[in-house]
Amino acid sequence: MSLDDLYRRVIMDHYQQPRNRGQIEDGSITVDLNNPTCGDRVSVQMRVKNGIIEEAMFEGEGCSISMASASMMTETVKGLDVERAVYLVDLFSRMMQGEEIDTEEFPLEDIEALQGVAKFPARIKCATLAWKALEKGAKESAN
Amino acid sequence: MSQYIKDFPILDQQVNGNPLIYLDSGATSQKPFKVIEAVETYYKTMNSNVHRGVHTLGSRATDAYEGAREKVRRFINAGSTQEIIFNRGTTTGLNLVASSYARENLKEGDEILISPSEHHSNLIPWQQVAKVTGATLKYFELEPDGTLDLNKAKAAITDRTKLVAIAQVSNVLGTVFPVKELAGWVHAKGGVIVIDAAQSVPHMKVDVQDLDCDFLAFSGHKMVGPTGIGVLYGKEALLNAMEPIEFGGEMISTVGLYDSDWKELPWKFEGGTPIIAGAVGLGAAVDYLESIGMDTIDAHDRHLVAYAMERMGELEGVSMYGPRKDRTGMVTFNLDTVHPHDLATVLDAEGIAIRAGHHCCQPLMRWLEVTATARASFYLYNNESDIDRLVAGLKKAKEYFGNVFR
Numbered sequence: 450m451s452l453d454d455l456y457r458r459v460i461m462d463h464y465q466q467p468r469n470r471g472q473i474e475d476g477s478i479t480v481d482l483n484n485p486t487c488g489d490r491v492s493v494q495m496r497v498k499n500g501i502i503e504e505a506m507f508e509g510e511g512c513s514i515s516m517a518s519a520s521m522m523t524e525t526v527k528g529l530d531v532e533r534a535v536y537l538v539d540l541f542s543r544m545m546q547g548e549e550i551d552t553e554e555f556p557l558e559d560i561e562a563l564q565g566v567a568k569f570p571a572r573i574k575c576a577t578l579a580w581k582a583l584e585k586g587a588k589e590s591a592n
Numbered sequence: 593m594s595q596y597i598k599d600f601p602i603l604d605q606q607v608n609g610n611p612l613i614y615l616d617s618g619a620t621s622q623k624p625f626k627v628i629e630a631v632e633t634y635y636k637t638m639n640s641n642v643h644r645g646v647h648t649l650g651s652r653a654t655d656a657y658e659g660a661r662e663k664v665r666r667f668i669n670a671g672s673t674q675e676i677i678f679n680r681g682t683t684t685g686l687n688l689v690a691s692s693y694a695r696e697n698l699k700e701g702d703e704i705l706i707s708p709s710e711h712h713s714n715l716i717p718w719q720q721v722a723k724v725t726g727a728t729l730k731y732f733e734l735e736p737d738g739t740l741d742l743n744k745a746k747a748a749i750t751d752r753t754k755l756v757a758i759a760q761v762s763n764v765l766g767t768v769f770p771v772k773e774l775a776g777w778v779h780a781k782g783g784v785i786v787i788d789a790a791q792s793v794p795h796m797k798v799d800v801q802d803l804d805c806d807f808l809a810f811s812g813h814k815m816v817g818p819t820g821i822g823v824l825y826g827k828e829a830l831l832n833a834m835e836p837i838e839f840g841g842e843m844i845s846t847v848g849l850y851d852s853d854w855k856e857l858p859w860k861f862e863g864g865t866p867i868i869a870g871a872v873g874l875g876a877a878v879d880y881l882e883s884i885g886m887d888t889i890d891a892h893d894r895h896l897v898a899y900a901m902e903r904m905g906e907l908e909g910v911s912m913y914g915p916r917k918d919r920t921g922m923v924t925f926n927l928d929t930v931h932p933h934d935l936a937t938v939l940d941a942e943g944i945a946i947r948a949g950h951h952c953c954q955p956l957m958r959w960l961e962v963t964a965t966a967r968a969s970f971y972l973y974n975n976e977s978d979i980d981r982l983v984a985g986l987k988k989a990k991e992y993f994g995n996v997f998r
């Protein structure tokens with residue numbers, strides 16, 4: 450097990466300079482999730498119009514993996530339709546279980562750096578937290 | 593104390609290519625051969641249900657189970673085995689006191705007094721009692737170093753205080769709280785004291801008669817015993833007046849169609865088939881700890897904490913929480929801006945197991961103004977060289993994150 454598999458430079462970059470961190474002024478949906486076993490907390494906000502996620506932002510506290518993953522997630526889902534976003538959440542959790550992901554289907558970009566998390570079972574929950582929040586928010590927007 | 597390491601088979605292994613250094617005994621301790629073998633022998637030679645069968649195995653199991661109760665009684669110097677209730681652990685014991693004693697005896701206008709440093713299991717039950725009975729939940733004021741000021745604590749206990757609940761040793765700060773003094777003050781006002789001894793009984797001599805506590809709860813798994821077994825001590829008169837909260841087999845005397853009555857103590861609080869193998873293992877754990885001596889263990893654990901605080905204090909960027917002295921069992925800390933989970937992962941790669949997170953103490957985390965901390969906790973099988981490895985690991989983590997953060 451090599452730490453460098455986990456702490457890739459891109460991850461530390463997102464951790465230190467998170468993208469889309471803050472609040473949406475007219476955010477229509479807010480989902481707060483925490484990981485009760487470790488105390489990580491994330492609040493994902495999204496504005497959905499006509500089934501499209503126009504804006505996604507997050508706030509929270511946690512380790513480098515959870516915060517970097519949240520940052521990458523908001524970058525990825527902006528502009529996607531809700532169904533596609535929910536589908537990506539599924540792909541992402543499968544990737545965290547160690548499954549190979551078809552990059553034609555899911556252009557990973559920075560997220561690729563999170564693949565190493567699969568080798569650290571104790572940290573998978575950190576990486577999936579913000580995506581779980583996204584999924585919940587996306588499903589709420591459909592109601 | 594390094595001679596005891598060989599008693600713990602689990603410690604003899606490599607984790608991630610390094611010899612395992614287990615610094616998470618505050619969460620659960622490791623188990624010596626003696627305990628593992630006692631459980632195995634029980635299952636191999638005497639397993640059967642207790643207090644039921646007329647057959648030979650039945651009486652062997654009963655003797656082993658009740659024998660363990662006597663060992664525990666002697667270990668904490670309770671007056672009688674009637675005062676020793678076996679259950680699942682600290683959480684279950686505290687919940688029994690809350691659901692039975694406190695719900696029956698507290699009412700609006702009464703106050704429950706606890707510390708902001710309590711583990712969730714000695715906090716939420718009292719929140720629930722307050723909601724149900726209308727009693728008010730109040731908190732002691734902690735000093736900045738995580739101790740109680742004796743004068744303030746004494747003044748906080750008033751005629752309204754019907755119940756004080758506090759850990760004898762905090763599982764985050766390591767503070768040893770003055771429970772004997774608190775017991776005296778709360779008794780003078782007519783209330784009772786409930787002690788969470790999860791982190792004290794494993795590390796020091798606890799004498800319930802000397803403390804004069806009304807209730808005291810602890811867990812076998814933190815004192816080299818098996819998981820799934822714990823103890824609630826309660827004063828006989830209080831336990832006698834309390835109603836059980838679990839009803840069924842084992843705890844009844846006579847059962848009618850519409851009414852039943854209960855066995856005598858302690859069995860009235862042990863509904864269902866008890867945790868027989870767990871109790872037997874706990875008895876072996878008590879024997880093991882006594883063979884070393886609780887005073888020896890106490891001195892060792894306090895020494896390790898002092899040594900760790902000294903060595904870790906030499907590292908730049910380490911903040912440690914809790915008092916400088918009168919503490920045992922653990923050091924809780926943060927390193928620069930490295931998140932404790934990230935720190936724990938780096939140390940794990942070195943074979944060093946520590947805990948990271950809120951340690952089931954969310955209100956205390958808020959009081960400390962942190963979201964999470966790292967904790968290294970120690971026991972009889974740890975020694976100074978483990979702490980040296982920890983310090984080396986911390987240096988490595990500093991370097992590692994120093995580089996990736998750049």
Ligand SMILES: Cc1ncc(COP(=O)(O)O)c(C=O)c1O
Nearest residue numbers: 681682683711713759763790811
């Ligand atoms: C101070 C304190 N109280 C209560 C508990 C709960 O113990 P258990 O989980 O064995 O019921 C713990 C253990 O985590 C503890 O450290």
